[in-house]
Amino acid sequence: xxxxxxxxxxxxxxxxxxxxxxxRTRAVDGVDxxxxxxxxxxxxxxxxxxxxTTLRSITTLLPVPPGVIEIFGRDAARRKMAVRRLxxxxxxxxxxxxxxxxxxxxxxxxxxxxxxxxxxxxRVEQALAAVGLAGAxxxxxxxxxxGMVRLLELAQxxxxxxxxxxxxxxxxxxxxxxxxxxxERIAGIRAATGxxxxxxxxxxxxxxxxxxxxxxxHRGRVRALGTPGELKDGLVAHQGEGSPPPSLEDVFRHVAGxxxxxxxxxxxxxxxxxxxxxRTRRTASxxx
Amino acid sequence: xxxxxxAPHPASADGSESVEQRYNLLLHPPRPRSxxxxxxxxxxxxxxxxxxxLRHDRAELYTRAVQPALWLLIFGQTFSRIKAIPTGxxxxxxxxxxxxxxxxxxxxxxxxxxxxxxxxxxGVLTKLxxxxxxxAALVAGKAFAAGVKAVIQGAVVVVIAALMGVALTWNPLxxxxxxxxxxxxxxFFSCLSMTIAAVVLTRDxxxxxxxxxxxxxxxxxxxxxxxxxxxxWLQAVSKANPLSYQVxxxxxxxxxxxxHLAADCGVLVLAALxxxxxxxxxxxxxxx
Numbered sequence: 001x002x003x004x005x006x007x008x009x010x011x012x013x014x015x016x017x018x019x020x021x022x023x024r025t026r027a028v029d030g031v032d033x034x035x036x037x038x039x040x041x042x043x044x045x046x047x048x049x050x051x052x053t054t055l056r057s058i059t060t061l062l063p064v065p066p067g068v069i070e071i072f073g074r075d076a077a078r079r080k081m082a083v084r085r086l087x088x089x090x091x092x093x094x095x096x097x098x099x100x101x102x103x104x105x106x107x108x109x110x111x112x113x114x115x116x117x118x119x120x121x122x123r124v125e126q127a128l129a130a131v132g133l134a135g136a137x138x139x140x141x142x143x144x145x146x147g148m149v150r151l152l153e154l155a156q157x158x159x160x161x162x163x164x165x166x167x168x169x170x171x172x173x174x175x176x177x178x179x180x181x182x183x184e185r186i187a188g189i190r191a192a193t194g195x196x197x198x199x200x201x202x203x204x205x206x207x208x209x210x211x212x213x214x215x216x217x218h219r220g221r222v223r224a225l226g227t228p229g230e231l232k233d234g235l236v237a238h239q240g241e242g243s244p245p246p247s248l249e250d251v252f253r254h255v256a257g258x259x260x261x262x263x264x265x266x267x268x269x270x271x272x273x274x275x276x277x278x279r280t281r282r283t284a285s286x287x288x
Numbered sequence: 289x290x291x292x293x294x295a296p297h298p299a300s301a302d303g304s305e306s307v308e309q310r311y312n313l314l315l316h317p318p319r320p321r322s323x324x325x326x327x328x329x330x331x332x333x334x335x336x337x338x339x340x341x342l343r344h345d346r347a348e349l350y351t352r353a354v355q356p357a358l359w360l361l362i363f364g365q366t367f368s369r370i371k372a373i374p375t376g377x378x379x380x381x382x383x384x385x386x387x388x389x390x391x392x393x394x395x396x397x398x399x400x401x402x403x404x405x406x407x408x409x410x411g412v413l414t415k416l417x418x419x420x421x422x423x424a425a426l427v428a429g430k431a432f433a434a435g436v437k438a439v440i441q442g443a444v445v446v447v448i449a450a451l452m453g454v455a456l457t458w459n460p461l462x463x464x465x466x467x468x469x470x471x472x473x474x475x476f477f478s479c480l481s482m483t484i485a486a487v488v489l490t491r492d493x494x495x496x497x498x499x500x501x502x503x504x505x506x507x508x509x510x511x512x513x514x515x516x517x518x519x520x521w522l523q524a525v526s527k528a529n530p531l532s533y534q535v536x537x538x539x540x541x542x543x544x545x546x547x548h549l550a551a552d553c554g555v556l557v558l559a560a561l562x563x564x565x566x567x568x569x570x571x572x573x574x575x576x
Contacts, residue, residue: 022576056575059418060417060418061414061417061418061575061576062575062576063572081320081420081422084418084419084420085317085320085420086317087418089414089415089418090415091411091414091415092411093409093410093411093414094410094411095410095411095412095414095415096412097337097412099341099344099345100337100340100341100344101344104337104340108333108336108337109415109419110318111329111332111333111336112329112330112333112416112419112420112421113317113318113419113420114318114319114320114321114329114420115318116318116319119313119318122313123313123314123318126310126311126312126313126314127314129310129311130310130311130314140344153415156415158314159314160317160318161313161314161315161316161317161318162317163317192311192314193311193314193315
């Protein structure tokens with residue numbers, strides 16, 4: 001199905017027929033997507049659904065042909081540098097450098113985004129304060145908890161005032177308190193800056209509570225799109241009144257059909273899934 | 289590109305005015321540097337990171353000093369006594385010292401690719417690749433950061449050599465020129481390492497290849513003995529080995545032996561440029 005939303009104006013993200021293959025396996029298979037400015041948009045799906053590949057295409061990490069992805073109207077293939085200046089990216093792995101202090105980690109990203117020296121210190125302080133890490137800024141990141149590292153990564157992304165914050169599984173491996181803290185900071189930052197947030201998750205609960213709109217991905221394709229309420233209402237309409245209130249997981253099972261559990265789910269080439277699982281476990285293990 | 293600030297959200301929970309005051313800099317993206325300024329800015333950023341890491345943890349500096357000290361103390365002293373290697377009027381340990389400086393710098397640089405693979409696995413590299421940093425600028429930054437590390441290592445070897453009575457120059461200009469030579473040589477070898485890292489993609493394989501090539505590079509150079517003592521085929525290998533040009537320049541600068549400084553520096557600059565080009569071309573493999 002088409003996942004074009006569209007309220008007019010320039011979209012924060014527009015994907016048209018995004019396809020990406022690892023060898024013979026199509027990790028993403030014709031994704032059409034439109035993320036509106038200012039919304040929290042979730043890409044939801046199990047491991048290997050194509051969430052991370054979609055995100056890596058949007059962030060210019062994977063090569064895509066011209067005309068397929070636009071970020072705030074800029075073509076991601078033709079104007080990579082311009083697109084990257086609009087992005088704040090937090091990958092799935094805990095990507096802060098443990099050998100540097102929190103402040104030094106943020107300072108590095110201020111430097112590579114060309115923050116001039118006269119405002120660098122103040123900007124770094126503001127980014128650290130925005131995520132609540134001002135008090136721990138001079139400690140080595142290696143001494144941070146998993147939740148603190150995630151907040152530090154948010155500060156690194158924020159220091160360049162991005163218009164699109166891209167988060168790949170931001171709460172993976174965190175305990176419920178740290179998870180809530182990370183989401184509250186994201187909400188606070190969004191409220192203060194009006195930035196668009198594009199997030200992948202395989203937590204149905206988080207997607208339900210935290211995202212304005214969702215795209216449900218399965219096997220590289222968008223299977224459903226809408227607000228969490230719309231998706232659940234759609235299932236109620238399909239099943240008829242009187243059935244128990246559905247969860248997003250029910251919606252997902254419905255749109256994925258029998259493909260989630262059946263033998264048909266065993267793909268010939270499991271590279272995407274294996275990579276996802278390995279990355280997930282590594283991150284979870286580092287978070288502790 | 290036009291840098292459009294993220295629009296502040298009108299409904300801030302904390303009261304938009306105070307939030308805007310506290311985080312005013314995070315609402316406006318920094319102005320991009322113009323073309324030619326990007327590479328020096330990124331090189332500076334990477335060198336600053338390297339220096340900060342060394343400031344936090346000097347253990348590597350001390351442990352890495354052991355091997356060159358042993359070369360000078362054991363190999364240098366012994367071969368000085370047996371006078372097996374004809375070095376003219378220059379005592380053998382004096383002749384050897386610049387070779388050991390080049391060797392210890394090369395050893396640091398040749399394993400720099402391991403850090404790139406670690407950065408890739410931990411997400412640090414991925415995040416850097418989503419910044420407005422051309423890949424060649426990122427590689428150049430890493431290459432010169434390896435050079436900074438090698439210069440500090442070289443300074444330690446100079447001190448050890450001076451303590452052993454080696455008659456090194458203390459002319460600041462010559463020492464500065466020697467530092468430039470070490471940086472250029474390290475830039476090439478670190479790029480060679482990053483290129484191999486982008487091909488083999490795993491630390492274990494890179495460790496194996498690094499160990500396999502360091503000793504041949506070292507022995508097939510003029511670091512330990514004059515090239516004229518080598519068989520013809522080894523002399524040909526030595527001529528193609530950038531380490532020989534680095535050692536020749538260091539010997540000329542530090543102990544005043546006849547050298548071909550212009551040719552040496554020309555070869556090292558060319559080698560560094562080729563290395564940066566090759567590593568930048570292959571860096572995308574580490575992003576996938």
